Amino acid sequence: YSPEVILPLLQQYQIDWINDQSGQLEETTLKKIADHGCSLVTMHSITLPHDANRCVPFDISPVEPVLKWAEQQIKKLEACGFSKDRIILDPGIGFGKISMEFPCDFQPLTALILE
Numbered sequence: 001y002s003p004e005v006i007l008p009l010l011q012q013y014q015i016d017w018i019n020d021q022s023g024q025l026e027e028t029t030l031k032k033i034a035d036h037g038c039s040l041v042t043m044h045s046i047t048l049p050h051d052a053n054r055c056v057p058f059d060i061s062p063v064e065p066v067l068k069w070a071e072q073q074i075k076k077l078e079a080c081g082f083s084k085d086r087i088i089l090d091p092g093i094g095f096g097k098i099s100m101e102f103p104c105d106f107q108p109l110t111a112l113i114l115e
Helices: 003-012 027-035 063-079 107-114
Strands: 017-020 039-043 087-090
Touching: 003 027, 027 039, 027 063, 039 063, 063 087
Parallel strands: 017 039, 039 087
Antiparallel strands: none
16 A cells, blocks of 8 residues: 555554555655554565566575565664564565475574564
């Protein structure tokens, strides 16, 4: 959703969490979401909208780019006022990561949140 949708809804309703499929909301919007006490779901995607022709290269584990993205997202979201217990990381399975690459061990994502 865009800030034009999210921000007015925060004023009118008690919202527990926002699902940011783009993972690219601006910091001003993220700060306002955090100020309202919402949790945030942020999703990793190679492309949005989804493009089946763009995937993580076959010669690397899909966990590596997702883990790097997660580390960056956590830093950015904490700087915007989110505590780790309000950050939900969605590895975006199916969004640039093909099914034969899974199951993968995404345990390192859990470790980032629990640190």
